[in-house]
Amino acid sequence: MKPLNSLFSALIKKRIVATVSALAVIALECAAGIWQLNRANTKITQAANLVARQQMPILNANAQIWTLEEATQRRMIARGQYISEAAIWLDNRPKPILVGGVNTSQSGFYLMVPLRLEHRDEILWVNRGWAPRNNGNREALPPVKTPSGVVNVEGIVFSNPGRVYELGDGKPSGDLTKPRIEQNFQLEIEGRLRGWNQTPFILREEDAGVEDGLLRAWSPLTTGVDRHYAYAFQWFALAFCGFIFWLTTGVRQYWRRGAVNEVSCILIKSY
Incomplete structure (x- = not known):
């Protein structure tokens, strides 16, 4: 559990500003993607209603x-x-x-x-x-x-x-x-x-x-329905990329801190 706690601390506790910013950006991009999907569904519904009323x-x-x-x-x-x-x-x-x-x-x-x-x-x-x-x-x-x-x-x-x-x-x-x-x-x-x-x-x-x-x-x-779907995919892809960027930078910092601590321990023991 200790490595997991250390990883959690490195990803979130020690990166509060970065985590909050990443969550805000991801939420905004997901909301934009959902809005595009809703626009596509609205057009499809309107078209179906139009066909029904024309009959x-x-x-x-x-x-x-x-x-x-x-x-x-x-x-x-x-x-x-x-x-x-x-x-x-x-x-x-x-x-x-x-x-x-x-x-x-x-x-x-x-x-x-x-x-x-x-x-x-x-x-x-x-x-x-x-x-x-x-x-x-x-x-x-x-x-x-x-x-x-x-x-x-x-x-x-x-x-x-x-x-x-x-x-x-x-x-x-x-x-x-x-x-x-x-x-x-x-x-x-x-x-x-x-x-x-x-x-x-x-x-x-x-x-x-x-x-x-x-x-x-x-x-x-x-x-324009296909265009809405394409825009939605782009927004969700950006949100996913934002999450991956936040995760990889946090893991790299975690590994870097681990390597520095390991070197520090070796130096202390050598003395």
Whole structure:
């Protein structure tokens, strides 16, 4: 037991600061790894829920007033007319992953256009799709086609089109009577500014094979799961390396002290 007690003393008692620091770093790295695993599990759960809700009967936006709770992540069809002059281009949006292709991570816009529902005094905002940004002139909007007559739109209901980091107060800028570029879309604020009666959700249009200059190959919710697993492995590996470093340095100090004590004993006996 004496060697074990000596080893314990060398590793911990005589290295309190190093031990506490090592424990703090290891705990922090393990927590980061667990967080990454939780993020991956959350995405997988959300994707499963989305698939389940998409298999439910398709809703009709023109049939009645729908709440967000009733419609979220459900398939929905809507009939109405686009108000193209009120379009909003959401900047700094990554290119959706192409079906069977590779994501080039090109930056561009999401095109949000209000749809005036037929036979209803209600506006439904539609995320019509993605278009590339003009890198030479940010203010130059992509050439896309917006139908002028009554159209049928089918897609999936979401509470918002997603947010990106934004400097400032996030209030709408520019003339409300013409298309404008914004960082984020705020449904309630748009309704108040325009005095519109709006649905409490947006519709993300699905690809129907229409050539209008917009890409609608939306990225699945599970995008990035493998990356989360890789990050989690890295954090756990760092935690393990931190433990090994703490252990090996302590053992080396223990052996070094043992060798010094042994030499000291030999010298004393020689005298």
